[in-house]
Amino acid sequence: MTMNTKRRVFLKGSMAVGTVGVAVGAGLLTPQAVVAAWNEKAFQAKSVDDALNAVMGTASNSASASIKIKAPDIAENGAVVPVSISTDMAGVESIALLAEGNNTPLVATFMLGEGALPEVSTRIKMGKTSDVIAVVKSGGQLHSARKSVKVTIGGCGG
Amino acid sequence: MANSIKIRAKLKDDVVQVKCLMTHPMETGLRKDSKTGKLVPAHFINEVTATVGGKTVMSADWSGGISKNPYLSFDFKGAGKGDEVTIAWKDNQGGSDSASAKIG
Numbered sequence: 547m548t549m550n551t552k553r554r555v556f557l558k559g560s561m562a563v564g565t566v567g568v569a570v571g572a573g574l575l576t577p578q579a580v581v582a583a584w585n586e587k588a589f590q591a592k593s594v595d596d597a598l599n600a601v602m603g604t605a606s607n608s609a610s611a612s613i614k615i616k617a618p619d620i621a622e623n624g625a626v627v628p629v630s631i632s633t634d635m636a637g638v639e640s641i642a643l644l645a646e647g648n649n650t651p652l653v654a655t656f657m658l659g660e661g662a663l664p665e666v667s668t669r670i671k672m673g674k675t676s677d678v679i680a681v682v683k684s685g686g687q688l689h690s691a692r693k694s695v696k697v698t699i700g701g702c703g704g
Numbered sequence: 705m706a707n708s709i710k711i712r713a714k715l716k717d718d719v720v721q722v723k724c725l726m727t728h729p730m731e732t733g734l735r736k737d738s739k740t741g742k743l744v745p746a747h748f749i750n751e752v753t754a755t756v757g758g759k760t761v762m763s764a765d766w767s768g769g770i771s772k773n774p775y776l777s778f779d780f781k782g783a784g785k786g787d788e789v790t791i792a793w794k795d796n797q798g799g800s801d802s803a804s805a806k807i808g
Binding site for chain 1: 781
């Protein structure tokens with residue numbers, strides 16, 4: 547009888563450890579240090595909310611008029627869509643750039659170091675007409691802005 | 705992969721504007737080769753870091769959603785003329801490159 551009880555306790559213990567291990571593996575309890583590495587889960591997320599959850603820790607954000615997105619209204623070639631994001635917010639930690647209509651919406655994240663101004667430009671691919679979303683993390687809060695871009699030729703596999 | 709990065713860094717007032725172009729195919733892994741009909745394996749830059757005087761001023765994580773031959777520009781404060789900006793990238797197939805330019 548005593549043997550059996552111990553065995554139960556042992557099994558319980560190992561199962562608990564197993565659950566924590568799985569949670570870490572799934573990115574639910576991602577330690578802060580790991581976030582610095584390329585965030586595979588975020589970049590493979592199929593929806594904007596999943597991607598934001600994975601990369602910023604939360605998907606709740608508030609629309610902000612102080613974020614400016616510069617992108618064409620109509621992009622003739624979805625393979626090359628120039629996008630600029632700038633904001634006059636203070637204390638910006640990072641900026642995420644998403645294309646809502648893409649297979650995997652998260653396109654890029656920018657981590658601002660010491661002295662960097664919250665202003666980045668790049669060129670992205672867009673599979674179809676959709677919104678470009680900029681999410682700015684400042685003071686632990688997420689702020690977002692979006693701009694619709696009409697794509698006449700898709701950039702993904704076209 | 706030498707010289708895959710072109711950098712221009714300009715000081716205006718006290719803000720340095722860095723513009724750079726990298727040469728890279730940026731394959732998403734979703735595109736099919738038009739001749740063989742097979743998927744072209746994913747091959748894209750996923751990490752970019754910019755350092756000035758040993759300090760990281762900007763680091764970016766990218767997906768294959770960035771256009772081929774990526775362009776990146778950003779601004780920062782706290783460097784002077786003649787300081788070196790170093791930009792380094794790594795891709796998902798283990799490739800990497802870096803280059804530096806003096807702020808002019």
